[in-house]
Structure formats: C-alpha cells, structure tokens
Amino acid sequence: MPRRKRNWHPHAYYHVSMRGNNRQNIFQTQEDITELMRIMEYGAAKDGFTMLAYCVMSNHYHLLIRSEYVDLAKVMARINRRYSDYYAKRYSHVGRIYEKRYFSKQANGPNAILAISSYIHRNPIDTQIPIVEKPEDYLYSSYRYYANEELTPPSFLRTNVVAYLLPNPIDKTNQAYCQYCLTYKQVAEEDKQLEV
Template sequence: MGRKRRVWIPHVYHHIYSRGNNRQNIFHDEIDMTEVFRLLDMIHIEYPISISVFCILTNHYHFLLKSESASISKVMCIFNKRYTDYYNRKYHHIGHVFQQRFNSSPVLTPQNLLKVSRYIHRNPISTYMPMAMKMEDYPYCSYQYYKTSTPPPYSFINIHDLPSSLYPQINKTASQYCQYVESEI
C-alpha cells in the first residue's frame, strides 16, 4: 500500500519537522548548522520559499515553511537528501540519517500559526536540559530576529508574517509577538 499523499496548500505555512534516526544527533557543530542554511538558501534560489520560524536542535529541526511554486514534498525531499549526502560524507556514515520522511501539517488559521510558532520558538528552553536560558540566546532559532530586530541574514527568512497574525486588538509588531511567545501558557 502506498503512502498517503502530502497536503500542500500554496500561500499557507506548513509546520515541518524531522528527527535523526533513533533520535540520534544529526547536527553536531556550527558547520552542520551552517550547512542547513546554505542548503535552504540554494533551494530558495530555485524554488522561492519563505520560512517564518525555524529551530534546529541537535537531533531534529522545525520549520514553518511556505512554498508557493513547488510542493513542500519537493522542497523537503531536496533538503533532506542533500543534508543526508553532506552528513554521510562528513561523518563517513552509512544508512539513514533521518528517522523517517519529514512530518508536515498545514497551519490554516492565524491563531494556530501563533501557537505553532510559540511551540517552535520555545523548543531550546523546553528541553529536558535547556539548550539556552533565553530563547533569543539560542543561535539556531529564528526567535533572535524577532526579539532583537536584527535583520535575518538570509532572504528566505520572513519575520513579517507572524506579527500580522496577532489578534486584531493588539499592535501587530515584533515586540508584541515576543510578549505573546514569552507569556506563560
């Protein structure tokens, strides 16, 4: 029996995540993290993508990704394949790098977009042993760009869509978005 087809809705962000095989670490150092961004930048040149939230931890990643011209299956297939090739060469690894094909779900409402983004951004401080004391201090998460107003270094990172998802009665700014993410759940 074949796999269920992926849902792809252009103009909608999708929560995409994948984990290392057997929950093993697949991002070991700064060079591995840099490779993630290099690959996403290369993909962005051929298939324009927009990532409003990302968090790359040692054994998994999360993206809120939107692709208007190519399916997310195509985009993520390229990403996972290229990262696997890189990883296998660098670490002389044979076999699966990722536990399974990536997981994804479209995020259809502004409220859900905010909830998913909060979950992703809080990952580094919510782990069993926190990877950072403050979300903005974790270097492989997009939260730093919202908190510090530092322009993202890559054109595929879009920090403008999330604040516009805030409830109508709230000022739609990055600062208000950060207050939402940092508030107690």
C-alpha cells in the first residue's frame, strides 16, 4: 500500500523531527553534526527553505522549518538521503539509519510557533540528565544565535521572527524570547516518542 501523501502549505512552518533506528545514535561526533549542517546549507540554497529553530541531539533532530517553493517532503528526502549516504560511507554502515519517516506537524499560529521553538531549544536541558546547564552552551542548536546576536547564524535561520510573536506585555526582543524559553517548559506532541 502506498504511503499517504503529506499535507504541505508553502507559507506554513512545520515541526519536523527525525530519529535514529532503534533510538541509536546517528550523530557520533561533532563532524557528523557539521556535515548535517552543511547538507542543510546546501538544501537551503537549492530549495529555498528557512528555519526558526533547530536542535541536533545524538539520536534525533528537530526543525521548525518552512519551505515556500519546494514540497517539504522533497526537502526532507534530500536532507535525510544525503546524511544517510554520508553516514553509510563514513561508518561502513549497511541498512537504514532512521527509525521511520520523519514526524511533521504544522505549527498552527503564533502560539504554536512559540511553543514548538521553545520545546526545540529546551531539548539539551530537558533530558533526564541535562547535557548543558544553559541552552546557549549547547553548540548544536539555534538557541545560541538568539542568545548572542553577535554570532552569525546559518543562512537558513531567521532569528528576527519569533520574538514578535511573544504575547503582550513581553518585549519583542530575542533576549525576552530566550527568557520565555527558560521560563515556560513546553511539551511537543511526539515528546514521548523522542526521549533519549
């Protein structure tokens, strides 16, 4: 039976996550994550997608992504196939590295975008044993570009959007957004599925 075609709306942001097969690590080293980021840069140049948030953990990753011109399924196929090919070559791995198709859910409105981005950015501090004390100390997340505006973000990351979605009377600044992330712990729909 063929897979059901996913809904795609070109102006919508989607929470996308991908996990390693049997919860195994698919990012063994810093070089692996650097390669994924390089693949994303390539994909953004080719397909024109943008992100508001991302976080790469050892056995999964999260994106808050919008693809206006190319179907998101094609964008994700390119990213995941290229990384899978890299992983197979580097580690002489045979077979699939991903558990199943990527999870995706449309972020319906400003509150959903805020909740999802906060959830993504809190990943490194919300593990059973926190990986870092502060989210800005985690190198493989977009949070640090919100926390330190002197850093140059990847070309596909837009750090000038989410703060404007903060509820009143909160200031519409990245500093206020970072405080929002630290203050409000969010739970995403696939939270239980992606526990490390």
